[in-house]
Amino acid sequence: MEFLRPASWDEALAAMAEHPGALPVSGGTDVMVELNFDLRRPPAVLDLNRVAELAEWSSDGASVRLGAAVPYARIIDELAGPLPGLATAARTVGSPQIRNRGSVGGNLGAASPAGDAHPPLLAAGRGVRVEAHSVRGVRLIPIDEFYLGVKRNCLAPDELIRAVRIPVADGPQQFSKVGTRNAMVIAVCAFALALHPADGTVGTGIGSAAPTPRRAPEAEEYLRESLDWTSGGPLDPQVPLRFGELVAAAADPIDDVRGTAAYRRHALAVLARRTLAWCWDDYREQLGRTA
Amino acid sequence: MTTRSIQGEKNLRKIDQASEDGIGRSPLRPDGALKVKGEFAYSSDLWHEDMLWGTALRSPHPRANIRSIDISAALAVPGVHAVLTHEDIPGSPYYGLEFADQPALAVGKVRHQGEPVALVAADHPETARRAAKRIAVEYEVLTPITTEEQCLDPGRYGYVHEPHEYRARAHGNLCHEQRLVAGLGVTDEVRALADVIVAGEYEVGMQDQAFLGPESGLAVPAEDGGVDLYIATQWLHVDRQQMAPVLALPEEKIRLTLAGVGGAFGGREDLSMQIHACLLALHTRRPVKIVYSRDESFFGHVHRHPARMRYEHGATRDGKLVFADCRIVLDGGAYASTSAAVAGNAASLGHGPYVVPNVRMQAISLYSNNPPCGAMRGFGAVQAAFGYESQMDRLAAALGMDPVELRQVNALAQGDVMPTGQQVDSPAPVAELLQRVKDRPLPPPLDPSDRRALPGALSNTSHGEGIVRGVGYSVGIKNVGFSEGFDDYSTARVRLEVIGGAPVAMVHTAAAEVGQGGVTVHAQIARTELGVERVAIHPANTEIGSAGSTSASRQTYMTGGAVKLAAEAVREALLERGRRRHGWTHGDLALAGGRVVSASAGVLAPLAELLGDEPIERTRVHRHRPTVALHPETGQGFGHVQYSFCANRAVVDVDVELGLVKVVELTAVQDVGRALNPLAVVGQIQGACTQALGLAVMEEIVVTDGKVRNASFTDYLIPTVLDTPPIPVELLELPDPHAPYGLRGVGEAPTVSATPSIVAAIRQATGKALNRIPVRPEHLTL
Known part of the structure; x- marks a missing residue:
């Protein structure tokens, strides 16, 4: 197994061109487990830790360009304002040690349906782009098109994730994750919700309840039609119930050692109802403040 | 504490006090800081x-x-x-x-x-x-043989060990069977004596010791x-x-x-x-x-036996137990390991710490193609306790009685007779433990503003919605030491010599320090018995006789007892040397503060002087009183050395919509006979409670058709600090006259008793029957 340590981003891309299929490693929270448990023996490992710009983020006020290796701990500390959904999800990742090392780039690279970052990225919606670089150029991949299957994404063998571009939240965002322990747990299922008052739309993201992270388009459409954005009146009690049903119906879960399909659907409906109530309360509060 | 009576000169007071680090004190363990700092050599x-x-x-x-x-x-x-x-x-x-x-x-x-x-x-x-x-x-x-039905029908499904390979004492795919009949057994006539009868079937998943090393x-x-x-x-x-x-x-x-x-727990x-x-x-x-x-x-390594149990209890209208009818099926997996003893424990302790006049019990351990199971903290008593304590709550509900009161009405006490016919001949304060745990103040109500306190914690599943609090009680019984006629002994060598001008004791045993704190306690015993401060612990090895296993809550009792005997022998030899050399005739000699002292005459000699360059070394073997094997059909016999009791109260918050549980507080009250190191004793009880919490709500090796589906700490979950509540511990110290210093083994009783209290609390919050542990979210919601 070759071990590649590029000193710069260009070197990294060149190395990938020379060794397509090399496994990039940054925080190593997924990769090192697989290597240590002998679950994976890639032909080459590409260590990105010397490429400093991967651990930086920037914002033009409309969106955040989040470097692939910015650790979750910094997302919690520095980006809870512009990216509240992702920051909430970041709080649920692993242990403090994992949050100091793990990053959204790693989640995207592994493309596990249980990755905690996926649902808020999907919910943040239109405009979320994965920046995939190679010596051939840059692709901006819409997040909806990024996930192909269980632990499969659409990156080409020579591509690296440079950053994720995420619109700055224009409304309340929430993330909830069910696990069978109160910390350091892989999601049994997870749900993210983002309200987008700017255009009266809603974003959703479902984790750990289908072969890939996915949205619940019918549930989004239902909410878009049902929410009274201008008055911000209290929710009709029927709305969260129906929303929950639609979210559950959008999932395609399996029975596994972490939980049953039936429970995952049930829990998603509960999470959908609750996150909607929290987001709507926040939205009404914001409306009240601006009025 | 061993404060000896002091007479005469005032200056005796200083030197005649018990060692600061003797028994009854809580000196820190020598390996503690090393382990916390990552410097301990595993x-x-x-x-x-x-x-x-x-x-x-x-x-x-x-x-x-x-x-x-x-x-x-x-x-x-x-x-x-x-x-x-x-x-x-x-x-x-x-x-x-x-x-x-x-x-x-x-x-x-x-x-x-x-x-x-x-x-x-x-x-x-x-x-x-x-x-x-x-x-x-x-x-x-x-095709693997994995279910009870398959195991019990070898003609159809085959043998795990073919008849010509079979080495245990039963037959077929049965590894061991222990029956027990007390009183009249359970017959239609006995059933007719009960005003209320409750029955239930219970299941315990396969728990792993999950030691970190x-x-x-x-x-x-x-x-x-x-x-x-x-x-x-x-x-x-x-x-x-x-x-x-x-x-x-x-x-x-x-x-x-x-x-x-790095941890053991039986594994x-x-x-x-x-x-x-x-x-x-x-x-x-x-x-x-x-x-x-x-x-x-x-x-x-072997795991805790998964169990399927059927219990039926009958009681009079005022709550007095009339009978208990129990069948406990333990899956021992492919090899016997300690399955026979586990089944013996399940049978002889499976009715709980209660007086039950009529009992019929059958405990069997199966051979199967599942992972082998054997010793784990609680050893057969854990599985049974989930059965009998669930039954006590069910019976209390049927009778309209308070569940603690029902338990107290039937609580075992000193002088009572176990269904094995063994009379309990040392304190058994079951009713008092329950009363004390019930009388403890309850924790404050939920404060949803602290997300960490909620079920789901920082996973942000609730901001207070759907949370219902429940409270549950339980009490359990565990045997201490090896039972059923086993020749259980431990060996210790104690050497007293002068090093650098000061008397130093060296304690040598083969006892395995697995984290329980034996090395700390052995040094405390040597200090107390020899009046020295400096004690060195020799590495445990086979150069000395056996210490027996660090299991069955026995090591302080057995090896602690051996160290005490050896130290007493050294002390006697030293005093004899003094009598011979100096003609002492005092009847009130003791070793304290590095000196030989007489209560009446004061300091007689420094130990260093008496020892000179002639060290004293003695080796002693400590045996507990003998037990006998249980009769295979009737289960009768003086089978156990000592019993250990713990009562728990669990307070839980359950998100009843999501089925997530947060244990808010888990209180333990335990009779420890004598706490040789109170801090270590509390640590044992808190650790045991935490392991019991794991079994209640998350820990299970999931096996399908003989294959393990979660052989990792990613999917075999053990409690984190956010799952582990405050565990207030109250100790009773009622000495057991048969045991060294009156002590009672402490390490296991809470693993037996704490799990049912948590499940009882979840039942109270949800109204669900919960006949299987670990309780999973889908059990609470679907």
Whole structure:
């Protein structure tokens, strides 16, 4: 197994061109487990830790360009304002040690349906782009098109994730994750919700309840039609119930050692109802403040 | 505390006080800071020049015949020094704690997933693992025998051990059966005496000890043809006893030294890599180290027996128990391990700490193609307690009684007779423990503003919605020490000598320090008995006689007792020397503050002077009072040495919509007889409660058709700090007159009692029946 340590981003891309299929490693929270448990023996490992710009983020006020290796701990500390959904999800990742090392780039690279970052990225919606670089150029991949299957994404063998571009939240965002322990747990299922008052739309993201992270388009459409954005009146009690049903119906879960399909659907409906109530309360509060 | 009576001169007061670090005090453990700082040397840290690394190839199938094994490709890997199969075993292929039914390496067939088939030694662990993968084993895969129905019908489903291979004491796929009948048993006439009858079926999943230090050790071949093994284990001598026939060596040529143990909880009572490392070392004439991965560890040790139980209880209208009818089925997996003793415990303790006039009990342990099960903290009493305590709550509900009151009405007390016919001849304050735990103040109501306090915690599943609080109570009983006629003893050598002008005691035992704090307590005993401050603990090894296992809550009782006997003998020899040398005739001599003192005459001599350059050394063996085997049909007999009792109250918050649980508080009140080190005792109780919490709400090895589905800490979940509540502990110290210092073994009783209290609290919050543990979210919501 070759071990590649590029000193710069260009070197990294060149190395990938020379060794397509090399496994990039940054925080190593997924990769090192697989290597240590002998679950994976890639032909080459590409260590990105010397490429400093991967651990930086920037914002033009409309969106955040989040470097692939910015650790979750910094997302919690520095980006809870512009990216509240992702920051909430970041709080649920692993242990403090994992949050100091793990990053959204790693989640995207592994493309596990249980990755905690996926649902808020999907919910943040239109405009979320994965920046995939190679010596051939840059692709901006819409997040909806990024996930192909269980632990499969659409990156080409020579591509690296440079950053994720995420619109700055224009409304309340929430993330909830069910696990069978109160910390350091892989999601049994997870749900993210983002309200987008700017255009009266809603974003959703479902984790750990289908072969890939996915949205619940019918549930989004239902909410878009049902929410009274201008008055911000209290929710009709029927709305969260129906929303929950639609979210559950959008999932395609399996029975596994972490939980049953039936429970995952049930829990998603509960999470959908609750996150909607929290987001709507926040939205009404914001409306009240601006009025 | 041992404050002796003081008379006479005032200046005696200073020197005649008990040692600051004697018994009853809480000196800190010597390994504590090292472990916290990551500096403690565990067995996995062992290193020897020129050592090789060993690994095992394990069966992927729960049941298969082995048609052939081809090792040639593995042997051809550069860096490989040996590849061994059962054909390379010089002695008997089989070993076992109770019955030698387990092959050190598979012989012609495999009976469980993960059974070792071949060994590799190589100059690098990765090389060894890769070479192992190149061993070609041709299996004829058979349908595994995994359910109770299948096990009990061998004519149809087959035998785990064919009749000609069978080595246990029962027959078929039955490894052990213990029946018990007390009073009139349970007949229609007895049933008719009850006003209320409740019945329930209960199930306990397979819990793992989940110790953090994986199985590991280092075998070094010796010039005499023997082998030295440095090993993390619970019982050095019984390891050796099982190894010798396989290695075809006399026991004295196998020398074991305890290496740093990273937790045990019963999971190190059986052999793991001991024989394998020694076989490879003897074969290659090189030191061989083996360290399991976490994954391999799940296959490399026995687990807690999963259980299916049926209980029926009858009571009078005022809550007095009339009868208990119980059937407990334990799945022992492919090999016997300690299954017989576990079944014996389940039978003799399975009615709980209650007076039950009429009992019919059947406890069986099965052979199956599931993972082998054996010792784990609580040892057969844990499973049963979930059954009988669930029944007590069910009975209380049927009678409209308070569940604590119902338990108190039936509580066992000193002088009562167990269903085994054994009279309880030391304090059994069951009713008082319950009262004390009930009288403790309740924790404040939920404050949803602290997300960490909510079920789901920082996973942000609730901001207070759907949360219901529940409170549950339970009490449990556990035996201390080895039961049923086992010749249980421990050995200690104490040496008192002058080092650097000061008297120093050296304590040598073979007791395995597995984290329980034995080394701390042994030093405390030596200080108290010899009046010295400085005590050195000799490394535990087989140069001295057996200490028995660090299990069954027995080590402070047994090895602590042996240290006490040896120290007393040293003290007597020293005083005798003084009498001889100085003509002392005082009847009130004691050792304190490094001196020989007389209560009436004051200081007689410094210990250092009396010792001079003639150390005193004594070795003593400590036995507890004898027990007898239980009658196989009636279960009658003086089977247990000592009983240990703990009562718990659990307060839980349940998110009833999501089925998530947060244990808010888990209170324990336990009679410990005498707390030799109160801090360590509280630590044991809190640790046991936490392990019980794990069983209640998350810990289970999930096995499907004989295959383990979660052999990792990613999916075998143990409690984190956010799952572990405050655990207030109240100690009762009612001395047991039969035990050294009156102490009572403490390490297991809360693992027995705490789980049912948590489940009871969840039941109160949800109204669900919850007949299976661990309780999972889907049990609470669907």
